[in-house]
Amino acid sequence: MSSTVIKGGTIVTGDLSYAADVRIEGGRITEIGPNLSGDTVLDATGAYVMPGGIDPHTHLEMPFMGTYSADDFESGTRAALSGGTTMVVDFALPSPGQGLLDALQMWDNKAGRANCDYSYHMAVTWWGEQVFDEMKTVIEDRGINTFKHFMAYKGALMVNDDELFASFNRLAELGGIAMVHAENGDVVAELTAKLLAEGNTGPEAHAYSRPAQVEGEATNRAIMIADMAGVPLYVVHVSSEDAHEAIRRARSLGKRVWGEPLIQHLTLDESEYFHPDWDHAARRVMSPPFRNKKHQDSLWAGLMSGSLSVVATDHCAFTTEQKRYGIGDFSKIPNGTGGLEDRMPMLWTHGVATGRITPNEFVAITSTNIAKILNCYPKKGAILVGADADIVVWDPTKEKTITAGSQQSAIDYNVFEGHKVKGLPRFTLTRGHVAVHDGEIRTQEGHGQFVKRPGNGTVNRALSTWKDLTAPRPVERTGIPATGV
Ligand SMILES: NC(=O)NCCC(=O)O
Ligand SMILES: [Zn+2]
Ligand SMILES: [Zn+2]
Numbered sequence: 001m002s003s004t005v006i007k008g009g010t011i012v013t014g015d016l017s018y019a020a021d022v023r024i025e026g027g028r029i030t031e032i033g034p035n036l037s038g039d040t041v042l043d044a045t046g047a048y049v050m051p052g053g054i055d056p057h058t059h060l061e062m063p064f065m066g067t068y069s070a071d072d073f074e075s076g077t078r079a080a081l082s083g084g085t086t087m088v089v090d091f092a093l094p095s096p097g098q099g100l101l102d103a104l105q106m107w108d109n110k111a112g113r114a115n116c117d118y119s120y121h122m123a124v125t126w127w128g129e130q131v132f133d134e135m136k137t138v139i140e141d142r143g144i145n146t147f148k149h150f151m152a153y154k155g156a157l158m159v160n161d162d163e164l165f166a167s168f169n170r171l172a173e174l175g176g177i178a179m180v181h182a183e184n185g186d187v188v189a190e191l192t193a194k195l196l197a198e199g200n201t202g203p204e205a206h207a208y209s210r211p212a213q214v215e216g217e218a219t220n221r222a223i224m225i226a227d228m229a230g231v232p233l234y235v236v237h238v239s240s241e242d243a244h245e246a247i248r249r250a251r252s253l254g255k256r257v258w259g260e261p262l263i264q265h266l267t268l269d270e271s272e273y274f275h276p277d278w279d280h281a282a283r284r285v286m287s288p289p290f291r292n293k294k295h296q297d298s299l300w301a302g303l304m305s306g307s308l309s310v311v312a313t314d315h316c317a318f319t320t321e322q323k324r325y326g327i328g329d330f331s332k333i334p335n336g337t338g339g340l341e342d343r344m345p346m347l348w349t350h351g352v353a354t355g356r357i358t359p360n361e362f363v364a365i366t367s368t369n370i371a372k373i374l375n376c377y378p379k380k381g382a383i384l385v386g387a388d389a390d391i392v393v394w395d396p397t398k399e400k401t402i403t404a405g406s407q408q409s410a411i412d413y414n415v416f417e418g419h420k421v422k423g424l425p426r427f428t429l430t431r432g433h434v435a436v437h438d439g440e441i442r443t444q445e446g447h448g449q450f451v452k453r454p455g456n457g458t459v460n461r462a463l464s465t466w467k468d469l470t471a472p473r474p475v476e477r478t479g480i481p482a483t484g485v
Contacts, residue, residue: 086391
């Protein structure tokens with residue numbers, strides 16, 4: 001079996017940095033130590049050898065708002081690898097009335113083109129006996145332990161509180177994790193109608209229709225419902241102090257809640273929506289919208305202090321032509337932005353290079369934490385013997401200016417256009433295959449494999465033990481008074 005050795009670098013994991021070489025055989029790490037030799041040598045001198053990034057939030061070729069997101073599993077995973085991300089987790093989305101297994105079949109048909117490994121979260125977009133029954137198969141046979149619920153997109157993907165509670169209870173029983181898109185969809189729908197009626201039709205009104213309070217309220221509601229159901233909760237795209245505050249408080253009270261900010265919310269702000277160019281503003285329409293500096297500072301502080309756990313992208317890219325469906329009515333602009341290729345360099349530049357986070361924290365929040373939460377650690381998210389050789393050799397001196405002209409994503413713009421980044425992959429390896437070689441893209445369509453993630457991880461087991469212990473019980477009484485006759 002031929003071997004590859006990454007030589008002369010500093011290994012950086014979620015908790016440790018040390019000098020060592022890494023040998024790879026058969027797609028896995030087989031040895032870590034000094035002076036290793038192999039058939040192929042990758043020079044990591046002056047670079048960090050880190051677990052490849054895991055982006056736990058993508059929407060590739062997703063049917064949404066009357067169209068499909070433009071990056072599919074091929075271009076999306078090519079973009080991911082180019083930026084040092086070696087695994088993506090996409091959302092399999094049943095349409096109303098469609099079974100979960102049927103939706104997974106559709107996702108399987110698309111994902112065969114992936115250049116890197118991938119997994120799915122299952123979305124619960126409606127509630128009924130079929131969903132209840134199929135959840136068991138999804139977890140136990142398909143190895144998908146995370147289920148997303150949309151509290152927004154009223155009339156489309158949104159589920160109500162009774163459905164949330166039913167689904168969360170079922171997940172608690174099956175050892176799954178609940179995820180939420182936390183925005184109060186009823187209030188958003190009312191505000192949208194009011195804004196349109198008042199002549200607020202431009203992309204800036206998208207932000208007006210989704211103030212931070214709608215996110216804070218829904219986050220808190222989801223936390224309380226999850227607590228009553230006894231299920232761990234993962235809140236996607238946390239964009240505001242209001243939502244972060246609810247998560248911070250819940251965690252400090254011992255509730256099992258994780259929060260995921262996006263690189264876009266950390267580095268771009270609401271002024272983008274006030275740009276005089278309609279296209280510029282519409283290209284940045286996503287939910288929740290970009291916020292102000294106060295909210296950004298809160299998200300950074302959450303990552304630094306540990307109250308927020310993971311940085312994702314919610315990569316859901318639409319072309320300018322698709323965004324123009326919403327000319328004259330902001331509510332028809334397809335919601336979503338790209339970021340897969342830029343998450344790691346942007347976070348390094350604005351996080352590590354500014355001193356907000358350490359290189360080890362960078363690895364934790366881009367890879368290791370989510371591998372643990374999703375129950376695929378240490379196959380993913382680790383530099384350890386036996387782990388998959390999903391590795392990025394990170395050159396902290398390499399620089400570029402982000403521009404749509406040189407990106408892998410299929411869309412015609414980039415929301416980070418013109419941003420200078422310092423810190424880029426020298427090599428990206430996906431299960432041992434060198435997919436990025438000093439700036440040259442050598443991806444292999446179809447190389448990606450599905451990553452199974454069993455249910456009943458350690459947090460589920462701990463939480464159900466605790467919930468059993470503290471469950472309401474009848475009080476044993478002696479001397480019960482006789483009822484009067
Ligand atoms: N976030 C967004 O605007 N689009 C993708 C779908 C979602 O995650 O809500
Ligand atoms: Zn969402
Ligand atoms: Zn999303």
